[in-house]
Amino acid sequence: MDTMSEARLQTQQRSSRNGRETSLWSSGFGMKLEAVTPFLGKYRPFVGRCCQTCTPKSWESLFHRSIMDLGFCNVILVKEENTRFRGWLVRRLCYFLWSLEQHIPLCQDAPQKIMESTGVQNIISGRAPGGAGEGQGPSLVKKEVQRILGHIQTPPRPFLLRLFSWALLRFLNCLFLNVQLHKGQMKMVHKAAQAGSPLVLLSTHKSLLDGILLPFVLLSQGLGVLRVAWDPRIFSPILRALLKKLGGLFLPPEANLSPDSSEGFLARAVFHEALAPLGLWTGALAALRSLRGWGRGRRVCAHVHLAQPFSLQEYTINARSCWDSRQTLEQLLQPIVLGQCTVVPDTEKEQEWTPVTGPLLALKEEDQLLVRRLSRHILNASVASSAVMSTAIMATLLLFRHRKLLGEFSWLTEETLLRGFDVGFSGQLRCLVQHTLSLLRAHVALLRVHQGDLLVVPRPGPGLVHLARLSAELLPAFLSEAVGACAVRGLLAGRVPPEGPWELQGIELLSQNDLYRQILLLLHLLPRDLLLLQPCQSSYCYCQEVLDRLIQCGLLVAEETPGSWPACDTRRQRLSAELLWKPSGDFTDSDSDNFEEAEGRYFRLSQQSRCPDFFLFLCRLLSPLLKAFAQAATFLRQGQLPDTESGYVEQLFQHLQATAQEEGFFECADPNLAISAVWTFRDLGVLQQMPSPAGPMLHLSPTFASWDNQEKLEQFIQQFICG
Template identity: 80%
Template sequence: TDTMLEARLQTTNRNTQNSRETSLWSSGFGMKLEAVTPFLGKYRPFVGRCCQTCTPKSWESLFHRGIMDLGFHNAILVKEENTRFRGWLVRRLCYFLWSLEQHIPSCPDAPQKIMESTGVQNVIAGRDPGGAGEGQVPELVKKEVQRILGHMQAPPRPFLLRLFSWALLRFLNRVFLSVQLHKGQMKMVHKAAQAGLPLVLLSTHKSLLDGILLPFVLLSQGLGVLRVAWEPRTCSSTLRALLKKLGGLFLPPEANLTLDNSEGVLARAVVRAAMEQLLVSRQPLLIFLEEPPGVQGPRLSALGQTWLGLVVEAVQVGVVPDAMLVPVAITYDLVPDARCDAYHASAPLGLWTGALAVLRILRGSGSSHRACVRVHLAQPFSLQEYTINARSCWGSRQTLEQLLQPIVLGQCTVVPDMEKEQEWTPATGPLLALKEEDQLLVRRLSHHVLNASVMSSAVMSTTIMATLLLFKHQKLLGEFSWLTEETLLRGFDVGFSGQLRCLVQHTLSLLQAHVTLLHVHQGDLLVVPRPGPGLTHLAHLSAELLPAFLSEAVGACAVRGLLAGRVPPEGPWELQGIELLSQNELYHQILLLLHLLPQDLLLLQPCQSSYCYCQEVLDRLIQCGLLVAEETPGSRPACDTGRKRLSAKLLWKPSGDFTDSDSDDFEEAEGRFFRLSQQSRCPDFFLFLCRLLSPLLKAFAQAATFLHQGQLPDTESGYTEQLYQFLQASAQEDGFF
């Protein structure tokens, strides 16, 4: 007993001493220090700040420090307190009463304003060159305008919107555990809406449910009816008619005709007038910058750039003085409509097909298999401010063909200048009819906003679990905690919180259709991915984690590429750590990877220099401990501040003499060398980073092999089909997803 009392007294004294030290340390800085594990979710990085380089005024005015202290709100949690009434009956009818209390503004005169717009009237009167009014009866042209407008949009029906909101609220509560929305992000959007400018939300596209979920969430937060620009190819005619009454917008097919076609001129005039009326009425607009899920091709949507180009054109013409752009992203634990063959489906979704899919989702949803959803609203920024700043920093630019043609033909062996603009984004069609400079502005803005949306997206628990199963797969509990902390330390948020064991159990229950659980001795559980479609699904989930580790992954692959010619890849880590890597070699290898990897994967900001990105990659490798600075033998140490070294640079010179500028002396930068760290955790982390990009680099390696084996057909599509079949056969042989 005396021993226990003595030990307890020592512990108490030690805790008192530690608390005194903490109070003394914190008193000097005016803050309270507390040891908090990031995994617990108590302190999370606030993501979604707009670019300080392109929009410095928006970066400062639409954000304040108190936003970070606000928590999360479950958008589908509607109780008695969310209505004006109380009582036993209200608790059972709270969904219906909540839908009745939503404010839905009406705009019955919108078609008349579109008909009276200047552009449409010029086409009707035949004053527009090549317009539909030349040689035609104005009454017939008016009927044609009404037909095009009816194909594009319809006035929202308040009763139908309330009924649909009630049904959707019940559906979402059956399918999802929660739809989380950050209160601070919503506060920023409300502050931008109070400025009296139209809101344009630019979103990623993970599911066909996005176009229904986002309007519901923003309607519940008091932003009004959200007009959604839908992809016509994904919906049947019956479903389009329903979505138009709920606020949907569809591009008429005549708008994609040639510029000299009279029907195309009329359709484009109607689309421009409808967009102008929409912005003037300050109705929020949602545009998807990504292609719909399942569409093969580039990530950036041509239709999304078309709608964004209409907004840019309206602001430049002066229809509205400015518009507030809001990057948006939605992340799911599991996408409800993501089936094994959904990535190759091209048939449009019909009304009855959608109803059957909803019934299938409701039947398969249970209390233990319900997923979570996070809606991310990044910081709004001014379109006018971005346009002015973006145009001022443009330089010379070349197309991707002009950059790579000399290398392909063997006329040049050096790395081309990455500062040139690589314009390989698909053209948006004749609808825009903008100048080349304005089209470049739309492409740069699309990349910029898509980068902001991806960087503000939270990493879900299923993404972390899929990455561990594919690339590490050791002790799931320990690795899950480690990967979560590494993600948070890189400035990315996570879409979950709670106890570690419960999180892993819930995640495995969500992925039970794609993994196999094997019970081994002593109660241990072995998790094995299922081959085939299950492995492919895990690969799609793990790709959501790549943006958080992309810089380190590019740097690790560059280092491995340099070491491949010196040390065998299967050689020991100690042998690889002997080799010195110069900074110029690392820059050169990173630039080669930037050319090889798709721009839709890298999502580099247009305002960021590629050489600054190389330095960022190098800094990330040093910060995570993979690279250690090493000074070559015989070179002057970097910390040497001898008088002989600095005397020539510190001499006073006349004010107009710039002959010996410090910026022209790159001797110190060229003399930097690095080597791989010899810490025990570095080999595993290095291989993990390389494996994140290994599926894509493996596909490029197989494509290079195909160049020596494929037979050149008459058409480009035939050659592409041969390449696709070769890659598919190679993947099946290697068992590589």
């Protein structure tokens, strides 16, 4: 859910020649004002498409180009036309009548169906773990099933559900001016629901209001009610009893036990069968508890994004068929870091380490890998579907390009739209900047200077940390260019000093093979969660995409060396020697896979006036994470090991805070960056996790016990940092 300001100034719009900017003239003063629109040309970007490689049928069948033209609707706008009745009294009671007409399916025999299900019957009969065959009689197991089922849910109350939906509709109208939903995105969800399979929705939880908006949107659009499972520990007994009557599902305490435990197996089996009955509004009251004071300010607008659905069955089949051999980060990168090897292995990086807890413990290793790879796809779709907000753009400008906020705010918004990302704001440029600064007033200082100009200065300490977190929301839009810029910086690190003039850096020739190598090294170093690299996407294809982006944005210019084949000539150089003897169906020598043909291709940094600032801007987008990694390498000499993972993360976070106080770079003082650094160093073989009586403990590996290797690790990371 994204929030944007509502500008209510009376203006006249006049489209400019390029169709991307609008000039607004104030009726009173005749002053020319620029407007920011959430689209380029006629249409705004349509975001959130599913993976074409893993789910090609869903990608094609659940989308049609006509849905891009359907526009938006206000889901909290309920009028007389939304009910079956007409008249002046209906217009006054339309909210209540609308809530009474909502279809709420009942499932009175849900407990009996759960008891008669195959999984539960196998446990009762002793044919499965945790059943009567393990020392318990069928009657005792049946009573235990009923107890667990009573803990999970109670029969919902339809009248209470309708009454609550009416109250929620009135509350949302008091809180929001409107809640926008793209009709095309909703049409895709409707088409997926018509297939008959259960529809699973995953929320990014950008706001506390997600628990209110998402169930309401589904109900108002005819998709029925939302089934939500919650941890009972976060609710009081009274609130838990009320939510059960509203259809809430609560995880039993035994569900988090070991998969070898009979109690855990029984609880998970009952809960799995209980997911079929009704569940509704479980997130609403939880969010309402934290909304005190929201109604005091001005009402705002909201935008709900829905990514394109895809078939989980189709993904499972295709994902398992395309698994290939991979190497760990330690195998890929450690020899290069230590200077033992210069060639990057021709293989993909294995899945990074993540803690396996809760329901994942009950899955096989192959299924755990499938779930993790699925999470990468979902993360990619959720980020692509999320609109970039004005606070993210303003925070990025304040941190990295603080010059003229009005002009650069418009420029950065247009660059974001050009890259296919949606923005969640529109209006007059000056009003948008003023409103955004008012939202950030706790983290910036406004100073008036001569001639009425306003100087905006970020507040040090927590203010800079907050701005860094906001600016991270803009990173996905410029991620490919940022990776490429840092890779170029790493390639020039041994040739030109970072503080050297741009003209001196532009003299250096950059071979395409060297660029590929540096990009690959940085790709392996950075977490895949940050890169949003889908599991089905090859790293080498991503390298080519990064290089193409650098050329498209004008940072790199092709340089034809004497005797080399012209870059614009697409003819085959060794056609008779390499291709004539091959069968017609052999595509192993395609241009996208053969990097040997790029040996004679060279590039230079462009000498255009805007390139130095843009290059520095792109490098600084990744600087918080890379500097946190570099400081983590320095901290290896001071850290107290062995220690638990959480303990060492806390040590590193305190070190990042202390370094920020000394150097003034507070963007690194983030606990999430400390966690990312520890996990990356664990994959790289810098830290080793070993069992102990007190639990798993982190140790410094013997390889990096020497200061020499620690220095090599720090230098390897420092080469990608600029500014």
